[in-house]
Amino acid sequence: MRRLRHRIADVRERADAIVARRPSPSGLVIPEVDAFGRLRDLYLAPGTCNRFGNEELAAEIMAAIAESAEDARRQYQIAMNDPDNLPRPLSEIMGQWRGKPDRQRPNSGKPEQ
Template identity: 65%
Template sequence: MRELHPDVRAGLAMKRELQHRFEAIQERAEQIVARRPSPSGLVIPEVDIHGRLRDLYLAPGTCDRFGSHELVAEIMTAIAESTADARRKYHIDMNDISLLPRPLAEAMRQWRADGAPGSREPDFGKSEK
C-alpha cells in the first residue's frame, strides 16, 4: 500500500481535531443553564440555552396564592428571564479567550518545521482516545 502524503495525513489529523473541538463546544454549551426567579420569587425555572424548561420549582402555597392566569404570567416571566440569562451566559462562555484552544495554523507550522517525510501527524495538544 502506498504511503499517504504528509499534507493528507495532516489534513486528516486536522479534521479529527476539529471534530473534537466541535464536540467540546457542544458539551460546554449543553451544560449552561439559568435559574432566574419570577417577580414574586415563588417560581424558579431551570432553562437551558435553547429555552427548554429542564426543571421548575414552585414554592409551597404558590398555586393557592395566584389565580391560573397570574400563575401562568409568573411562570412565563421567569422562563423568559431565565432564557435571556442562559443566552448571556452562553455568549460570555463562548467568547472567553482563556478557553480558546491552540490555533491550528500554529500546530501545523510547528509540525512542518519539525517534520521529516515519515514523521507523525501533527499534535494539537491532546492525545487520541
C-alpha cells in the same frame, strides 16, 4: 478529523452544562432553562397556585422563564467567546508546521520548477 470531533464534543458539553435558574418577581417560581432556551424543570413553591389566579400565575411563570433564558444566553455567549476556547489562528498553526523540518509539505501534485 479526530481533533475536530473532540472539539465539537467539547463545545456540546460546554453548552449542555449551561443552566440558568432565575426566580420570578415574587420568588415563588423558579424555572430551569438550558442554553438553547428549553425549559428543563419548573419549581413552584408550596401554595403558589393558591396565591395567584390563572393569568397571574402564567405571568409569573413566563417572567421567570424569560429571565432565565436571557441569563442562559448570556452564559452561553461568555462560555463560547472565552479566549481559551477559541481555535488558534491558522497563521500560527502554519508557522509551527513550517518550522518542523522533518515533515513533508503537501504539494499540488505538480513537479516543482
